[in-house]
Amino acid sequence: MTTSPESRSLIVVTGASTGMGAATARELAARGHHVLAGVRREADGAELASDRIRPVILDITSSDQIADLASLIEADGRPLRALVNNAGIAVNAPVEVLPIAEWRRQFDVNFFGHIEVTQALLPALLRSRGRVVMMSSLGGRLAQPTYGAYSGSKFALEAVSDSLRRELAPHGVTVAIVEPGAVRTEMVGRGGVTARRLSAGMTPEQDRRYGGLMHAILAQSEGFLRDGVDASAAAKTIADAATSRRPKTRYTIGRDAALLTRLARILPDRTLDRVLASALRPLHPER
Template sequence: MTTSSELDARDCVVVTGASTGIGAASARELARQGFHVLAGVRREQDAEALRLPGIEPVILDITRADHIAELTARVNARTGALRALVNNAGVSANAPVETLPLDEWRRLFEVNLFGHVAVTQALLPTLLRHSGRLINISSVGGKIAMGTFGPYGATKFALEAVSDALRREVAPLGVKVVVVEPGGIRTKMADRGIAVTNQLAKAMSPEHQDRYGPLVQAVTAQTAAFTTKGTSAEDAAQVISKAVNARKPRTRYTIGRDAALLTRLTRVLPDRMLDRLVAAGLRPYWPKTAAPSLKQAADRA
């Protein structure tokens, strides 16, 4: 049986947002490879479900300074090196730009951007001492923003910008920064995101319902279809493991064929042509009750 001192002597990886999905799968995979994984979860029941050999769950809400301070103290109390920080925590909510209350915009940014920056600032000195690496889990939504994906996409576009700047700042100091861009992944987060989107749609004013209701229905149906056919969390964890372990990791990894295709298209197609392709892909999901003028307007966008 491995003792606590032996675990503390192992190289460590911190994974935030490890309660379910990609985070939990990554924690299990990295522990299997011999790392001591500090897995951030928000509830005790999630901690118990994740408590496996090599995994030490820690209660972590990345928007709380006291939680981050406790995590930092735990990392620095270990004798082993901090090999990597995987910034994976996140929330999802889709709504048209006009309709989403500013408090919801702020909530998304607090978790999907500012929380990651706070954890990074706290642990970067340790990563620098150990020549570790930083893995930021972005999204294909950090490269292309579909209709209603403006709020979520804005947080991911911002995370991509922070990652680019940080990569250029710390590469000469021995720390590698890697961005991972998943497409459709079969996780509870995806299901929760759809549920939140439906709640936000119900709260829209009658005027907004007329204006955007069919679009929200179409995007939600398309998202559900892509998620059902998406990559498993376990396969996503293999990509994250590669980003942690590769001697010379790429600056970006995509997960899933949809992410790989869309990120390539954003690099080569003019905006208007990309708009037409997005509209064509959405067309089969428009509700049959939608006014023809709305569908035609979407196709002309």
């Protein structure tokens, strides 16, 4: 029976089947914490399960599954030290092209899902004076073309996280935002499949307007797989955000995020437009 302070509390990580969620669950477990790891399929849970990682079935768009998680935590009785709202999807296409149902799907996962999980677990977090970690993105500070829905959901999450931090500070619950740049996970592949499907649905006129841009954005995101930070390295920062005694309000991951979040704050919009366009220009297909 373990009795370290870490093992006497729980940490929830959502979206733990792959990528940074899986790596964070493992990093926290390696540091001695007990992790409830949200996955959507039993098989993904079986991959993760260990002495210190208990998989829980959790689709963050399912109110029933969220309520089940809250009940499980109540029944467990151990304090909830942190909630890492990590699950996410990327649904990228130009604003004109993206069907409204896809906008909603993007926001249901990346925004409303995190709000509902946070609301459900707040009673436990308030009792334990715990921590909420919100996985935002460099895209939560800077909106590339075709990232309107993804960045929209992350900008919204950043705003809510700022409100939440200010609401909860007097009550002992802390809030930390994590802003990764490029990290090597399943997201590029999955987002690429979605973006290609959406591209294929463009009218010939839309294709003339945006085909080159979509090509360039896809090529750029594939470069993330080459140059991105390893998920296990990213997980160390996320685990620090979840457990450090005095958390920062924001943590960036990767040099790209550190640089570009700063530039986004200081550069005039038109200058930033030119910087982003010039990074994409070489990736446009030959005409």
